Amino acid sequence: MKIRTLEQLRALEHELRAARDRKPCVRVCGGTGCRARGSEDVFGRFRVVLENEGLADAVEVKFTGCHGLCERGPLVSLAPHGIFYQSVEAGDVPAIVTETLARGVVIERLLAQDPITGKRVRQEQEIPFYRRQQRIVLRFNGVIDPTDIREYIALGGYRALGDVLTHKTPEEVIEIIERSGLRGRGGAGFPTGRKWRLARAAPGSIKYVICNGDEGDPGAFMDRSLLEGNPHSVIEGMIIGAYAVGATRGIIYVREEYPLAVRTLQIALAQAREYGFLGEAIFDSAFSFDIEIVRGAGAFVAGEETALIAAVEGRVSEPRQRPPYPVQRGVWGHPTVINNVETWANVPIILERGPEWFARLGTATSKGTKIFSLVGKVANTGLVEIPMGMTLRELVEEIGGGALPQREIKAVQIGGPSGGCLPKALFDLPIDYESLTEAGAMMGSGGLIVMDDRTCMVDVARYFMDFLRDESCGKCLPCREGTQRMYELLTAMCEGRATDADLDVLEELAQVVKETSLCGLGQTAPNPVLTTLRYFRSEYEAHIRQKRCPAGVCKALIRYVINAERCTGCVACVQPCPQHAISGQLKQPHVIDPERCIKCGICYEVCQFGAVEIV
Amino acid sequence: MREIEAIIERYGAQRRHVISMLQDIQARFHYLPKDALMEVAARVRIPLIDLYSIATFYNCFSLLPRGEHVIKVCLGTACHLKGGTRLVEALERELGVREGEMTPDGRFSFETVRCVGACALAPLVLIDERYYPKMTQRKLTQVLARLRRPQPAAEAG
Numbered sequence A: 001m002k003i004r005t006l007e008q009l010r011a012l013e014h015e016l017r018a019a020r021d022r023k024p025c026v027r028v029c030g031g032t033g034c035r036a037r038g039s040e041d042v043f044g045r046f047r048v049v050l051e052n053e054g055l056a057d058a059v060e061v062k063f064t065g066c067h068g069l070c071e072r073g074p075l076v077s078l079a080p081h082g083i084f085y086q087s088v089e090a091g092d093v094p095a096i097v098t099e100t101l102a103r104g105v106v107i108e109r110l111l112a113q114d115p116i117t118g119k120r121v122r123q124e125q126e127i128p129f130y131r132r133q134q135r136i137v138l139r140f141n142g143v144i145d146p147t148d149i150r151e152y153i154a155l156g157g158y159r160a161l162g163d164v165l166t167h168k169t170p171e172e173v174i175e176i177i178e179r180s181g182l183r184g185r186g187g188a189g190f191p192t193g194r195k196w197r198l199a200r201a202a203p204g205s206i207k208y209v210i211c212n213g214d215e216g217d218p219g220a221f222m223d224r225s226l227l228e229g230n231p232h233s234v235i236e237g238m239i240i241g242a243y244a245v246g247a248t249r250g251i252i253y254v255r256e257e258y259p260l261a262v263r264t265l266q267i268a269l270a271q272a273r274e275y276g277f278l279g280e281a282i283f284d285s286a287f288s289f290d291i292e293i294v295r296g297a298g299a300f301v302a303g304e305e306t307a308l309i310a311a312v313e314g315r316v317s318e319p320r321q322r323p324p325y326p327v328q329r330g331v332w333g334h335p336t337v338i339n340n341v342e343t344w345a346n347v348p349i350i351l352e353r354g355p356e357w358f359a360r361l362g363t364a365t366s367k368g369t370k371i372f373s374l375v376g377k378v379a380n381t382g383l384v385e386i387p388m389g390m391t392l393r394e395l396v397e398e399i400g401g402g403a404l405p406q407r408e409i410k411a412v413q414i415g416g417p418s419g420g421c422l423p424k425a426l427f428d429l430p431i432d433y434e435s436l437t438e439a440g441a442m443m444g445s446g447g448l449i450v451m452d453d454r455t456c457m458v459d460v461a462r463y464f465m466d467f468l469r470d471e472s473c474g475k476c477l478p479c480r481e482g483t484q485r486m487y488e489l490l491t492a493m494c495e496g497r498a499t500d501a502d503l504d505v506l507e508e509l510a511q512v513v514k515e516t517s518l519c520g521l522g523q524t525a526p527n528p529v530l531t532t533l534r535y536f537r538s539e540y541e542a543h544i545r546q547k548r549c550p551a552g553v554c555k556a557l558i559r560y561v562i563n564a565e566r567c568t569g570c571v572a573c574v575q576p577c578p579q580h581a582i583s584g585q586l587k588q589p590h591v592i593d594p595e596r597c598i599k600c601g602i603c604y605e606v607c608q609f610g611a612v613e614i615v
Numbered sequence B: 001m002r003e004i005e006a007i008i009e010r011y012g013a014q015r016r017h018v019i020s021m022l023q024d025i026q027a028r029f030h031y032l033p034k035d036a037l038m039e040v041a042a043r044v045r046i047p048l049i050d051l052y053s054i055a056t057f058y059n060c061f062s063l064l065p066r067g068e069h070v071i072k073v074c075l076g077t078a079c080h081l082k083g084g085t086r087l088v089e090a091l092e093r094e095l096g097v098r099e100g101e102m103t104p105d106g107r108f109s110f111e112t113v114r115c116v117g118a119c120a121l122a123p124l125v126l127i128d129e130r131y132y133p134k135m136t137q138r139k140l141t142q143v144l145a146r147l148r149r150p151q152p153a154a155e156a157g
């Protein structure tokens, strides 16, 4: 069925919405986190149980994208009740069907608990994790079935596109994006409208738009969740962008490690073609456009735009000098607009609600919202969307729910391997492009990792440097040699072999690499080192001068001992120790033989009484 | 090698699609056999050395064969912070091989990956593509013991 006019689209939307509102609906989270915990079984079980209860036609079951609070998965929400169940297992399904769906009885034990009052809460919006968020780009994530375009249409999807192609000129679209103040969500924050204007002005009859779904940050899953949870918002954004810049071809570059995203996109693209949103004469206009998927093969540098172009052309993804910028010379030499997944997903919303509405969200220079993958040493881990300008403290304490039991948060790492670590003392910083850059970190694409007193900042710097030396494409010397050398220095520090002089060399080297590298990878690679040096110098000094790791992480500098006062002699740690290093009488304090101990930490992991200590 | 031929044909033997071809070969054989690379080189008319440089540049390709059970330990940032490295060390101890290698009996091989997208549940281990969230060394040892047991037919896990 091809949609040719706005009227047809509206009629379809109304019809679908009415059908949708008639039935109660079960939404099972099918995001990667919940799948890892067995949500596929939960989904399957719902089908079977509803069938058995004769409710298969009366209730709809949907497998959606990530709901956000992955920590508590598998998540299930019920519409229209608005009931939010967490940690649902397949075994809970019969009760949900026979109690809640059939009789309206809420199952208390599956409800979330308010951490302060301890009260069980029913609705998503009552959970502090959701209450403080502003879910705009993620508004349909967890709500719609991403494999069915009608779900997106029912909620107003493709309306913005229809309106653009029926009523607006490309220049008007560019102007709207400019007025909204939208900036790129892939890292650097370049104004999207300006990029489009440059591409439109570039000479050439063939132009490309590309969606950068490389998501190279090793510990973040925003773009993936958008592609898997709401692919049409990205596709609609790209079609609008293509119309604005005069492109006829689109490419979505997704990393190979995201097979579910690739599959979801393939389905979405086929459905968009079927409905006529891709292909010839879209909405009966003179505009034709189509999108293909290119799978990236897993290289951090491939996310850099010139390297991405090389990968799309089938070459090894090495960056090249800019200018010329991709908007001048991109894929196969044609002008090319490259935007991040989240940037594209913002486009239809801006067109639908207007640039003024969008510009009211956020701060003077950073408009709209930003999605973060909030992970690490924090109570509530998951996917969050906040208005720009919120402070790190609000994000970590209120949405994240603060530290893990008995621990203390000391820093966040923001911006992935190119970003930096910011200490607790700076948690009142607003999250906007300029503030973060000034503090030595960067917005990045949305990785946000919380660190506590059991996180060693020298080890963190070493971790990122290990990653970066591996991922440096090797084309330019400062990056290739510099990351390797910094890694060696950091390793020496973690192993207690470094001197004060090494610290000076490290600092100097970081500066040189920053200033002389060819592409963004090398230019930002020193950030994890520079920020940890700036804010956590005493930890470096402890490693170097006292040969001590204050966080108890660096193996060469720690020992495991049993605190005789706490040890109950339960013997739980004796058998698991791979070295048979632990001995003692039943119900008497045990001891670790340091000669045998290889510091694997298993005893620390298994002891229920906190008797194993790291010194 | 008819399968290789089919994969090459799927992309019309075009130069710009070699990465996709290698991905499909990797998916089929779990590594890139030398013969397959030679065939691609010949058919697509690309020097073998270029294929090797692609195969070694990108993380998803392996030039070594893999074991019956493939174990992947996530060492993305979230998993590193929550003890992924200890899990790698535990595997080295348990299996007696190093990352990227296969046990002599061909039953296990293990490798590390960077982020499998469930960071909220770190640290993660994937065994034969099945996710094990919030993994500990203890749990890992138990799963290995189960996999080592001779053929309990319906191993659900």
Ligand SMILES: Cc1cc2nc3c(=O)[nH]c(=O)nc-3n(C[C@H](O)[C@H](O)[C@H](O)COP(=O)(O)O)c2cc1C
Binding pocket: A183, A184, A185, A186, A187, A188, A189, A190, A212, A213, A214, A215, A216, A217, A300, A301, A302, A303, A304, A305, A306, A338, A339, A340, A341, A343, A344, A445, A519, A520, A521
């Ligand atoms: C080393 C490196 C890695 C990058 N990785 C990504 C990435 O994974 N995803 C992304 O969208 N942008 C990434 N970028 C930024 C891109 O080069 C480019 O600026 C961005 O895709 C533009 O889109 P935006 O303006 O919508 O942010 C990376 C840049 C560098 C230097």
Ligand code: SF4
Binding pocket: A560, A576, A577, A578, A579, A580, A581, A582, A592, A593, A596, A597, A598, A599, A600, A601, A602, A603, A604
């Ligand atoms: S750290 Fe490992 S080797 Fe050492 S005593 Fe504990 S369990 Fe045994």
Ligand code: SF4
Binding pocket: A562, A566, A567, A568, A569, A570, A571, A572, A573, A574, A589, A590, A603, A606, A607, A608, A609, A610, A611, A612
């Ligand atoms: S597990 Fe803890 S309490 Fe039990 S014997 Fe070991 S150290 Fe003591």
Ligand code: FES
Binding pocket: A029, A030, A031, A032, A033, A034, A035, A065, A066, A067, A068, A069, A070, A071, A073, A074, A075, A382, A383
């Ligand atoms: S995967 Fe289910 S909430 Fe994120």
Ligand code: FES
Binding pocket: A218, A219, A220, B074, B075, B076, B077, B078, B079, B080, B114, B115, B116, B117, B118, B119, B120, B122, B123, B124
């Ligand atoms: S860091 Fe391990 S899943 Fe993301």
